[in-house]
Amino acid sequence: MANRTLNPLGEIVNGNAAQRPSRDTKLIGRYVTLVGLSAAHADPLYPHISGPENAHLWDYMFEGPYDDIAKYRSSLKAKEASQDPIFYAILLNDKVAEAENNEESGRVVGIxxxxxxxxxxxxxxxxxxxxxxxxxxxxAATEAMYLMLRHVFEDLGYRRYEWKCNSLNAPSRRAALRLGFTYEGLFRKHLIAKGRNRDTAWYSIVDDEWPGVKKALEAWLDPANFDSDGRQRKKLEEFRQ
Known part of the structure; x- marks a missing residue:
């Protein structure tokens, strides 16, 4: 039998599967708590994401904006039942919640x-x-992303964490880089969203990078990094230099 040329192959990876996230999980931080989204979160959140002044929040979403609270309740009811995606409400911790150790009493500020x-x-x-x-x-916004990252890599056992957004969504692209994601490329004419073309910018963090990303996030979130007026002393990017 003739010798054949050996092709390069990737490193061997153990076959252990990661765990699926659960909407029953609570991710508790200093500023926020994430809990499984339910239709009950619609009414307290709706005033903060509806109306002409908030219409821009929906520009790069596949849904909305909603001009009717009943329709928004129905939307969250469907999200509550979804298995992929699995949705979480972001609750802003308050002093009452902290004193009572009751994370459900926080204000709903996002999804x-x-x-x-x-x-x-x-x-x-x-x-x-x-x-x-x-x-x-x-x-609080940064901590919400930190809690989700930590859960994925340290509790659930994933190797790769992705962030994708419309290539025209400059704030989302900046946020990905700020948090420590690596830009991987542009998927041209990837989707049609609300009748418009969407080129998708693709980012990721992999498990090898997580320790460094974690260290920077925890250093930035440390109360010592903020002055008495709540202003940051150092930017998050500075902790990765």
Missing amino acids: ASYLRIDPRHRSIEVGHLMYSSQLQRTP
Whole structure:
């Protein structure tokens, strides 16, 4: 038998599957708690994401905006039953919640989800982010993403965590890079969203990178990084230099 040329092959990976995330899981942080989304979250969240002043929040979403609370309740009821994506409500912790150790008493300020859940290949995505103005550009928003990242890599055993967004969504692209995601490329004419073309920008964090990403996020979120007025002393990117 003639000798054949050996092709390069990837490293051997153990066959252990990752765990599926559960909407019963609570991710508890200093600023926020994530709990399984339910239709009951519609009424307290709706005033902060509806109306002409908030219409821009829906520009890059596949749904909305909603001009009727009943329709929004129906939307959240469907999300509550979904197995992929799995949706979570982001609750802003308050002093009452902390004192009573009752994370459910926090204010609903946003929504996030895990999607494209692939336990076999240990790949999962974060998406369907809806942040009200109460959450945007705050330590709470960063902590919500940190809690989801930590859960994926440390509790569920995933190798790859993806972030995708419309290539025209500049704030989302900046957020991905700020959080420590690596840009992987552009999927041209990837989707049609609300009748418009969507080129999709693709980002990821892999398990080898997580320790460094975690260290930077925890350093930035440390209360010592904020002055008495709540202003950051160092940017998150500075902790990765």
